[in-house]
Amino acid sequence: MKALVIRAFGGPEVLEEAELPDPVPGPGEARVRVHAVVVARTKDVAARAGKPPFAQQITSLPHVLGTEHAGVIDQVGPGLDDDLVGKRVAVSAVLSCSRCRACGLSREEACSEFRLVGIHRQGSYAEYCVVPVKNVREIPAEVGFVEAAALAANGGVASAQLDAGEVGLDTTVLVPGAGGALGATVAALAAFRGARVIGVDRRPPRLAGLPLVALDAAAQDLPERILEAVGSAGLDCVVDNLGVTALCEAYLPALGALGRVVVSGAINHDPIPIRLLQFYLRSQSLIGVRTGNRRQIDRLWADVSAGFRPPAGFVHEIPWTQVSDAHASIQSGGTHGQLVLTVDGS
Numbered sequence: 068m069k070a071l072v073i074r075a076f077g078g079p080e081v082l083e084e085a086e087l088p089d090p091v092p093g094p095g096e097a098r099v100r101v102h103a104v105v106v107a108r109t110k111d112v113a114a115r116a117g118k119p120p121f122a123q124q125i126t127s128l129p130h131v132l133g134t135e136h137a138g139v140i141d142q143v144g145p146g147l148d149d150d151l152v153g154k155r156v157a158v159s160a161v162l163s164c165s166r167c168r169a170c171g172l173s174r175e176e177a178c179s180e181f182r183l184v185g186i187h188r189q190g191s192y193a194e195y196c197v198v199p200v201k202n203v204r205e206i207p208a209e210v211g212f213v214e215a216a217a218l219a220a221n222g223g224v225a226s227a228q229l230d231a232g233e234v235g236l237d238t239t240v241l242v243p244g245a246g247g248a249l250g251a252t253v254a255a256l257a258a259f260r261g262a263r264v265i266g267v268d269r270r271p272p273r274l275a276g277l278p279l280v281a282l283d284a285a286a287q288d289l290p291e292r293i294l295e296a297v298g299s300a301g302l303d304c305v306v307d308n309l310g311v312t313a314l315c316e317a318y319l320p321a322l323g324a325l326g327r328v329v330v331s332g333a334i335n336h337d338p339i340p341i342r343l344l345q346f347y348l349r350s351q352s353l354i355g356v357r358t359g360n361r362r363q364i365d366r367l368w369a370d371v372s373a374g375f376r377p378p379a380g381f382v383h384e385i386p387w388t389q390v391s392d393a394h395a396s397i398q399s400g401g402t403h404g405q406l407v408l409t410v411d412g413s
Contacts, residue, residue: 069411070193071390072129076117079394082192085129090189090197092144097151097200099158102212103384104136104191105220106393106406110160110183115394121186133190134160134183137206137215138410147200155212156203157219158191159364160184175360176227192387194410201361204368210376217382217405218371221252223359224331226367229257231354232304232329236261239297240304241321243284243314246273248381248405249331253306254279255378259370262303265296267314273403277378289317297321308332315339324349331356377405384409 072085092098106112111132114121137157143149162182163175170178184190184198206215234240240257244250245266254264258278266279267289274281280296282289293302301323307315310333319341322328330339330353341353359367367375381404385393388411396402 068194070131071133071387072131072192073115074129076115076122078116079391079398081115082390082394087131087193090195092142092197094144094146095199095201096144096197097140097147097203098142098195098197099136099138099156099191099203100141101133101136101191101194101196101410102138103216104133104387104408104410105216106390106397106408107134107220108397110134110185112394112397114186116398121183124186126187131189131191131193132185133192133196134185135216135219136191136196137212137219138196140203141195143200151200154203155206155208155215157206157215157368158184158196158198159202159204159219159223159359159361160190161202161358162187162199173360173362176357181357192390192408204364206368207372210371213382213384213407213409214377216407217248217377218252218367220405221249221377222256222367222371223364224356225249225253225256225359226370227356227359227363228253228306228329228331229260229262230363230366231356232306232327234260234262234304234306237263238303239263239265239300240306241265241267241293241297241302241318242279242306243267243311243318244309245277245279245281246270246403247308249308251277251378251381251404253308256367256370256375257306259375265293265302267293267318276380284314289314290320293318293321297323302326304329306331309334310337310339311335312337312340319345322349322351325351327352327354329354329356331358381405382407387411
């Protein structure tokens with residue numbers, strides 16, 4: 068099969084095409100003919116550059132990157148139903164052990180042996196990728212592979228965040244960084260589930276077209292603007308994928324009684340200025356979410372079947388022959404939304 072590999076860590080130019088043996092699925096596994104694969108900032112771009120947290124967990128080179136993807140099952144391992152062959156699927160990258168306490172609680176995202184397709188085993192920058200069959204979800208006929216890959220990348224964690232924050236009908240949620248690939252998905256999914264959404268972004272034009280109240284993250288009076296947008300009841304939830312101190316200081320005064328702050332990112336590893344007196348007097352919560360588990364991923368695809376789609380203009384298709392350009396664009400900060408590679412021959 069054709070694949071894109073790295074033989075050493077370095078710049079985008081280290082990505083090269085190679086011919087590798089076709090992988091064969093083992094027990095409990097399916098082989099997916101890859102049609103579309105996301106380009107992830109941390110799991111692909113940073114790992115290729117040799118940066119933490121994942122580069123050090125790649126144990127052998129050459130290595131095939133590529134985490135969440137979409138395609139068609141073309142072969143299954145021993146003991147699996149041959150009726151799976153031909154199914155159009157989206158694939159989660161999370162690998163769990165099924166043995167630890169977290170897995171026993173159906174909390175695979177907290178697995179003590181947490182692993183990823185594309186890091187701890189060969190990934191989906193390839194014509195074929197072998198994955199556990201529990202990681203695949205059939206996609207509706209009206210959903211294309213590019214959309215499905217983007218949903219697999221961002222939708223599961225967005226669903227997990229909104230579940231953790233109890234975001235739904237008649238709740239108000241604030242999303243810092245709502246113009247990014249994940250932030251836009253969180254905002255759109257929250258609105259789809261009936262929430263009122265306030266989006267904050269350092270480039271407000273990126274929020275155009277999203278179902279939200281847009282605020283400029285650079286505004287000097289951002290705390291006042293958030294309070295004005297929220298009203299007296301306060302925020303029910305903040306979904307923060309950035310962890311930027313200045314933004315936290317802006318939104319925390321607007322967090323209402325029983326409010327939840329759901330955190331899934333810390334881009335600068337800055338301290339968050341939580342005032343414990345306010346937190347316990349108002350019964351507020353700080354919740355960490357790593358990624359989505361299978362239950363939350365199932366809920367995402369139920370939403371997709373009910374009509375949810377990635378925000379318009381936030382998914383960008385690019386041929387996999389231009390993978391180096393895609394990595395360079397993300398690395399330079401020039402990308403808006405989610406880049407998805409389409410694989411030759413699919």
